[in-house]
Amino acid sequence: MRFTNSYKEKLKKIVIDKNLTYYIDTMGCSMSENDSSKYAGILESIGFKREENEEKANLILFNTCCIRENAENTLFGRFGTVKKYKMNNDNVYIVVVGCMTQQKHIIEKIKKSYRFVDITLGTGAMNSFPSKLYDLLKEKKKNIEFVEVTNEIEEEVPIKYDSKYKASVSIIYGCNNFCSYCIVPYVRGRERSRRPKDILNDVKKLAKEGYKEIMLLGQNVNSYGNDFKDTNYSFPNLLQDIEKIDGIEIIRFMSPHPKDFSDELIDVIKSSKKIARQIHLPLQSGSSKILKEMNRKHTKEDYLKIVNKLKNADENISISTDIIVGFPGETEEDFLDTLDVVKKVKFDQIYMFIYSKRVGTRAEKMEDNTPEEEKVRRLERIKEIYEKYLPENNKKMIGKTYKVLVEGVSKNNDKVLTGRTSQNKVVIFDGEKSNIGKIVNVEILSEHLWYLKGKIV
Numbered sequence: 421m422r423f424t425n426s427y428k429e430k431l432k433k434i435v436i437d438k439n440l441t442y443y444i445d446t447m448g449c450s451m452s453e454n455d456s457s458k459y460a461g462i463l464e465s466i467g468f469k470r471e472e473n474e475e476k477a478n479l480i481l482f483n484t485c486c487i488r489e490n491a492e493n494t495l496f497g498r499f500g501t502v503k504k505y506k507m508n509n510d511n512v513y514i515v516v517v518g519c520m521t522q523q524k525h526i527i528e529k530i531k532k533s534y535r536f537v538d539i540t541l542g543t544g545a546m547n548s549f550p551s552k553l554y555d556l557l558k559e560k561k562k563n564i565e566f567v568e569v570t571n572e573i574e575e576e577v578p579i580k581y582d583s584k585y586k587a588s589v590s591i592i593y594g595c596n597n598f599c600s601y602c603i604v605p606y607v608r609g610r611e612r613s614r615r616p617k618d619i620l621n622d623v624k625k626l627a628k629e630g631y632k633e634i635m636l637l638g639q640n641v642n643s644y645g646n647d648f649k650d651t652n653y654s655f656p657n658l659l660q661d662i663e664k665i666d667g668i669e670i671i672r673f674m675s676p677h678p679k680d681f682s683d684e685l686i687d688v689i690k691s692s693k694k695i696a697r698q699i700h701l702p703l704q705s706g707s708s709k710i711l712k713e714m715n716r717k718h719t720k721e722d723y724l725k726i727v728n729k730l731k732n733a734d735e736n737i738s739i740s741t742d743i744i745v746g747f748p749g750e751t752e753e754d755f756l757d758t759l760d761v762v763k764k765v766k767f768d769q770i771y772m773f774i775y776s777k778r779v780g781t782r783a784e785k786m787e788d789n790t791p792e793e794e795k796v797r798r799l800e801r802i803k804e805i806y807e808k809y810l811p812e813n814n815k816k817m818i819g820k821t822y823k824v825l826v827e828g829v830s831k832n833n834d835k836v837l838t839g840r841t842s843q844n845k846v847v848i849f850d851g852e853k854s855n856i857g858k859i860v861n862v863e864i865l866s867e868h869l870w871y872l873k874g875k876i877v
């Protein structure tokens with residue numbers, strides 16, 4: 421579906437007359453950040469100006485996450501503050517969008533307890549945002565309704581990125597995997613891939629605008645194309661086509677699923693000059709028994725095989741991952757399997773989570789039998805091993821030279837530049853501000869656990 425904004429001119433007049441500003445608070449993953457860039461794009465296309473200080477903004481948009489319970493609590497905590505802004509100013513509007521508002525019980529809760537909210541929209545409802553905004557600004561009409569998740573794709577939505585050099589592009593929406601702990605398939609609908617032409621046009625446009633790094637996004641990027649009925653075009657094909665686009669120098673993607681990590685994909689990564697030497701490969705658990713309970717459709721051995729193939733393809737590839745501890749039924753023995761994978765893979769980055777029960781998922785009914793203190797202890801045990809290996813990984817980089825996209829200056833010293841290597845390692849080095857947005861060669865001099873120090877060569 422093409423994004424048509426028939427309200428654009430009518431809205432623009434109201435917004436510019438009232439001199440309205442917006443502030444977006446994003447909770448959640450890269451997909452949510454990408455959605456926020458689209459909301460920013462829509463708002464700016466109708467005349468809203470960005471305001472950095474939420475207290476001064478007219479429209480406060482919360483883009484929400486429901487992957488774990490604490491993400492939900494964050495929103496309700498934030499409501500307390502913005503309610504006050506609204507009480508003091510008639511020209512303050514509160515919009516709540518994203519994964520949380522794709523759940524019926526949340527909409528009921530907002531209707532009952534948070535009446536100051538003006539508009540709610542689910543995950544696939546950007547097309548209806550302008551009309552609802554028009555009703556609100558023109559008629560003071562609120563819109564807090566639950567709408568079933570849509571399986572549509574909205575194309576040509578205006579988009580405003582924070583960076584001028586790095587951009588994310590969604591390639592596939594939704595998820596068909598139904599991992600038993602996960603709420604995403606319920607709030608983001610079934611897998612639907614964008615047409616290759618639409619993606620390639622977006623990337624070409626970004627390259628023309630000077631963007632150097634592209635992050636391809638999807639809940640499961642390597643399922644890309646499985647839903648096409650008229651072509652066999654797949655994720656490896658898409659990567660090869662993006663590789664050909666001049667100006668784009670770094671291609672990243674997130675997240676692939678181990679079950680779809682084909683040899684063809686590994687070959688494409690190996691022969692590519694642009695695909696980043698960092699692969700984010702969610703593990704979730706190292707125990708094949710727990711992985712089965714999680715409905716992950718891969719085993720510990722499958723996971724280790726993929727990592728070995730990637731390291732054989734290029735020893736410079738760094739691996740990052742997601743791990744959940746305390747999934748229902750996870751015994752000490754199961755957890756030791758997770759630690760075993762952590763030791764074997766020597767991850768460069770681990771996002772660790774304590775299992776959080778989600779309403780409506782298959783695991784909701786499973787007995788959550790690990791005490792909270794034990795879950796926290798398991799997180800710490802992963803962290804101990806991870807932090808032991810991380811300096812070893814980093815030390816291997818010392819003395820070598822890496823291409824680094826310069827992202828900005830250090831917070832504490834504007835003579836010091838920061839950027840990331842292809843392995844997604846943060847590097848700081850002396851240099852002129854004029855290098856920002858460029859790719860420079862940096863020799864690594866020392867490692868400091870979470871970052872490296874280097875010099876331009």
Ligand code: 5AD
Binds near residue numbers: 603743774776777
């Ligand atoms: N509890 C804890 N972590 C979860 N994740 C997804 N669902 C849950 C849950 N119910 C984690 C997974 C996923 C990451 C984005 O969030 O590790 O890869």
Ligand code: SF4
Binds near residue numbers: 597598603640677
């Ligand atoms: Fe959730 Fe599993 Fe889909 Fe990832 S692959 S979004 S963890 S259901």
